[in-house]
Amino acid sequence: MTIEEKFDMLGIDNAPGQEALQKHQALDLRGEPLPGPAVDFSHGDVNAHIPTPGSFEVFERGVKEGAAQAYTPYRGRKLILEHVAESLSAFTGAAIDPEKNLILTPGTQGALFLAMGSNMMPGDKVAIVEPDYFANRKMVEFFGGELVPIPMHYEQAEGKAGIDLDALKEAFENGVRLFLFSNPNNPVGCVYSYDEICSIAAMAREHQVTLIVDELYSRQVYPGIPYTHLCAQKEIPDNLITILGPSKTESLSGYRLGTAFGTEAVIERMEKLQAIMALRCSGYNQAVFLTWFHEPEGFMENRVKAHMEIRDAILEVIREVPGVSARPTEGGSYLFVTIPELEVSLHQFIRIIREMANVIVTPGTEFGPQYLHQFRINFSQDKDNAVAAMKRLFAIMDRYRKQEEK
Amino acid sequence: MTIEEKFDMLGIDNAPGQEALQKHQALDLRGEPLPGPAVDFSHGDVNAHIPTPGSFEVFERGVKEGAAQAYTPYRGRKLILEHVAESLSAFTGAAIDPEKNLILTPGTQGALFLAMGSNMMPGDKVAIVEPDYFANRKMVEFFGGELVPIPMHYEQAEGKAGIDLDALKEAFENGVRLFLFSNPNNPVGCVYSYDEICSIAAMAREHQVTLIVDELYSRQVYPGIPYTHLCAQKEIPDNLITILGPSKTESLSGYRLGTAFGTEAVIERMEKLQAIMALRCSGYNQAVFLTWFHEPEGFMENRVKAHMEIRDAILEVIREVPGVSARPTEGGSYLFVTIPELEVSLHQFIRIIREMANVIVTPGTEFGPQYLHQFRINFSQDKDNAVAAMKRLFAIMDRYRKQEEK
Numbered sequence: 001m002t003i004e005e006k007f008d009m010l011g012i013d014n015a016p017g018q019e020a021l022q023k024h025q026a027l028d029l030r031g032e033p034l035p036g037p038a039v040d041f042s043h044g045d046v047n048a049h050i051p052t053p054g055s056f057e058v059f060e061r062g063v064k065e066g067a068a069q070a071y072t073p074y075r076g077r078k079l080i081l082e083h084v085a086e087s088l089s090a091f092t093g094a095a096i097d098p099e100k101n102l103i104l105t106p107g108t109q110g111a112l113f114l115a116m117g118s119n120m121m122p123g124d125k126v127a128i129v130e131p132d133y134f135a136n137r138k139m140v141e142f143f144g145g146e147l148v149p150i151p152m153h154y155e156q157a158e159g160k161a162g163i164d165l166d167a168l169k170e171a172f173e174n175g176v177r178l179f180l181f182s183n184p185n186n187p188v189g190c191v192y193s194y195d196e197i198c199s200i201a202a203m204a205r206e207h208q209v210t211l212i213v214d215e216l217y218s219r220q221v222y223p224g225i226p227y228t229h230l231c232a233q234k235e236i237p238d239n240l241i242t243i244l245g246p247s248k249t250e251s252l253s254g255y256r257l258g259t260a261f262g263t264e265a266v267i268e269r270m271e272k273l274q275a276i277m278a279l280r281c282s283g284y285n286q287a288v289f290l291t292w293f294h295e296p297e298g299f300m301e302n303r304v305k306a307h308m309e310i311r312d313a314i315l316e317v318i319r320e321v322p323g324v325s326a327r328p329t330e331g332g333s334y335l336f337v338t339i340p341e342l343e344v345s346l347h348q349f350i351r352i353i354r355e356m357a358n359v360i361v362t363p364g365t366e367f368g369p370q371y372l373h374q375f376r377i378n379f380s381q382d383k384d385n386a387v388a389a390m391k392r393l394f395a396i397m398d399r400y401r402k403q404e405e406k
Numbered sequence: 407m408t409i410e411e412k413f414d415m416l417g418i419d420n421a422p423g424q425e426a427l428q429k430h431q432a433l434d435l436r437g438e439p440l441p442g443p444a445v446d447f448s449h450g451d452v453n454a455h456i457p458t459p460g461s462f463e464v465f466e467r468g469v470k471e472g473a474a475q476a477y478t479p480y481r482g483r484k485l486i487l488e489h490v491a492e493s494l495s496a497f498t499g500a501a502i503d504p505e506k507n508l509i510l511t512p513g514t515q516g517a518l519f520l521a522m523g524s525n526m527m528p529g530d531k532v533a534i535v536e537p538d539y540f541a542n543r544k545m546v547e548f549f550g551g552e553l554v555p556i557p558m559h560y561e562q563a564e565g566k567a568g569i570d571l572d573a574l575k576e577a578f579e580n581g582v583r584l585f586l587f588s589n590p591n592n593p594v595g596c597v598y599s600y601d602e603i604c605s606i607a608a609m610a611r612e613h614q615v616t617l618i619v620d621e622l623y624s625r626q627v628y629p630g631i632p633y634t635h636l637c638a639q640k641e642i643p644d645n646l647i648t649i650l651g652p653s654k655t656e657s658l659s660g661y662r663l664g665t666a667f668g669t670e671a672v673i674e675r676m677e678k679l680q681a682i683m684a685l686r687c688s689g690y691n692q693a694v695f696l697t698w699f700h701e702p703e704g705f706m707e708n709r710v711k712a713h714m715e716i717r718d719a720i721l722e723v724i725r726e727v728p729g730v731s732a733r734p735t736e737g738g739s740y741l742f743v744t745i746p747e748l749e750v751s752l753h754q755f756i757r758i759i760r761e762m763a764n765v766i767v768t769p770g771t772e773f774g775p776q777y778l779h780q781f782r783i784n785f786s787q788d789k790d791n792a793v794a795a796m797k798r799l800f801a802i803m804d805r806y807r808k809q810e811e812k
Contacts, residue, residue, distance in 0.1 A: 003527055010678040017477055047472045056469050063462050063660065066453045070660030071423055106512050106684040113683045121409055122528055135682045142682060254476030256688035272416040276541045276548060277519045278512040282662035282688055
């Protein structure tokens with residue numbers, strides 16, 4: 001394989017936030033555009049849901065402190081590691097030694113990349129869930145692994161995510177070395193049950209599989225949904241990395257902050273890789289971690305409540321459209337929406353609604369090649385604009401339904 | 407090879423800034439410590455040489471702008487790409503299209519990692535200079551390349567860096583696919599001559615070798631030293647990436663900003679890799695690029711002059727110590743100091759002076775396994791403290807000279 005062929009697989013034109021790069025092509029535009037405020041559902045809107053109050057002031061103090069905050073060891077500054085380890089231990093229930101079990105990274109994407117790069121060799125079998133975060137499969141491809149997809153029957157499941165545990169068992173028995181999954185799941189927003197988590201942990205332990213658990217949205221689980229931190233269970237595998245960061249619920253994405261915690265030997269490898277990847281999570285930015293898990297009283301509760309209301313308002317819109325469905329989000333800001341057969345392809349449809357309705361969504365194919373009738377939205381938006389945008393989207397969609405569906 | 411074996415090669419205990427991680431061991435401490443203000447020569451001191459005036463205010467404006475600055479395409483925000491492309495074109499003389507030839511990265515380390523990762527496949531032969539930046543060889547090892555070292559006879563060269571062009575030619579003829587070098591060189595601080603640059607470019611073009619030129623310190627070239635930007639020459643190879651950033655001379659390291667510019671197809675691959683590595687150079691931090699090449703009148707001239715004075719003061723100290731030498735820096739803030747035979751190993755000596763003299767330097771072995779009698783200093787420090795620290799270092803060193811050397 002040449003380097004060109006390798007990178008052809010890593011396409012990003014349809015990745016969230018990259019829509020402006022798409023080449024112009026003739027689109028089958030039907031009827032008049034539906035005007036309305038632009039909504040970019042490819043990521044959250046930090047203007048509608050502002051960053052943690054006080055975060056900029058903490059950054060400013062870091063800059064003023066100067067050299068001590070600008071240059072830190074590759075894994076992060078000692079006093080910030082201690083602060084974060086204490087917060088994460090309290091939140092998850094896992095024992096995290098700030099000197100051994102924790103690394104600060106440029107965003108959770110950086111944490112995922114370091115975790116993957118320091119746990120797989122070319123040719124290794126790596127299992128991922130379908131659907132799951134779009135970068136997961138691309139990282140496996142970049143590092144030369146062999147992808148083993150594990151189906152998640154999220155639409156038929158109740159009180160659980162719906163991961164196919166038999167398929168996972170078979171994959172582990174057939175030599176999978178590494179398994180990566182997000183909980184709450186991206187793009188569906190479903191949460192793994194206690195039984196699912198314990199089964200995954202026990203199987204990984206038995207088969208000596210390394211686990212990477214992406215818990216990015218675990219602070220935004222909606223009331224009544226039980227959440228299980230795998231890292232805090234009694235029986236965990238020898239190699240376990242958990243990933244978390246303040247980019248989403250806390251709206252601190254502009255600072256690119258992430259963390260990974262877990263097995264000491266793996267964290268050591270991740271630091272070695274960070275040393276050649278980006279040296280460190282930006283020194284000044286690290287200071288902003290001091291606000292994490294120390295938000296003003298009521299801030300997180302209000303944020304979760306606000307998102308639940310947006311979710312419910314959008315689900316109400318969805319329920320009124322024939323042939324359209326979405327599993328109600330249990331954690332996080334995503335909805336994975338299934339749409340009926342159209343007379344245009346999914347990718348064409350997504351470009352059409354961008355043009356005609358001023359609405360950007362992410363195609364389901366980013367989360368698995370089989371999701372040709374799905375798109376993902378991040379509903380961390382202004383509520384009224386988001387509801388209006390979804391109505392425009394479905395109104396445009398109706399113009400493209402296949403005859404038998406109309 | 408296992409993942410553990412692979413990462414054993416990527417040791418970072420002796421890497422600049424990581425000294426605090428070194429395990430305690432019994433040292434052969436002779437005589438009394440020499441007290442004095444601590445100097446960490448492993449990196450520049452941004453308290454002694456402050457960040458570009460106005461950089462924090464520009465960052466603040468970015469945060470206040472909100473979503474438009476927090477989320478950008480992976481390669482960077484359009485208006486900032488345009489600003490940087492214009493500045494870099496004017497500085498280097500190369501034609502840089504902001505939409506095609508440029509990417510913003512988390513520090514120049516991020517740029518180097520992306521450039522290496524998107525230009526080599528496992529098994530590829532990759533040439534690097536010895537001595538050169540310590541991460542270069544580690545990146546080749548991480549991506550599974552075969553390292554082909556090219557000697558640089560920097561001590562015998564005048565008016566040129568001293569790279570062994572015959573060895574480079576032979577390497578290219580023997581199948582090297584990629585060649586990476588820094589100019590000004592890190593750790594020596596020597597600058598490649600016009601003839602050296604043109605020879606490298608012509609040979610790379612002839613043998614279809616991809617070039618990565620790390621010009622991190624090219625804004626800090628001392629008066630009277632001609633500097634040649636390879637990217638601006640008539641005959642350049644088809645695949646060429648140049649790397650530059652404001653972390654060093656501009657003291658903006660705490661923001662982690664870097665850029666790479668060059669061949670469109672390579673920049674596209676680098677953006678795909680960035681999408682899974684760290685998504686983007688931190689959104690808010692990108693705003694700080696607006697100060698780059700737009701420093702206040704006289705700021706850069708004064709900074710270069712201040713560093714020349716520190717260099718000269720330290721060279722004066724060095725000249726008085728028998729058996730010690732360093733090639734005078736032509737560009738950048740480094741001196742690569744050769745010391746005589748000691749009764750302790752280089753690594754022991756470096757830990758001893760940290761303990762006894764409160765001085766941190768980087769061992770020569772980080773820049774090539776043969777540099778057992780060298781260390782590197784970054785003299786971007788307070789001048790008086792730096793001079794005093796070097797005097798303490800050599801006073802301690804004298805206690806360890808081999809008998810025949812005393």
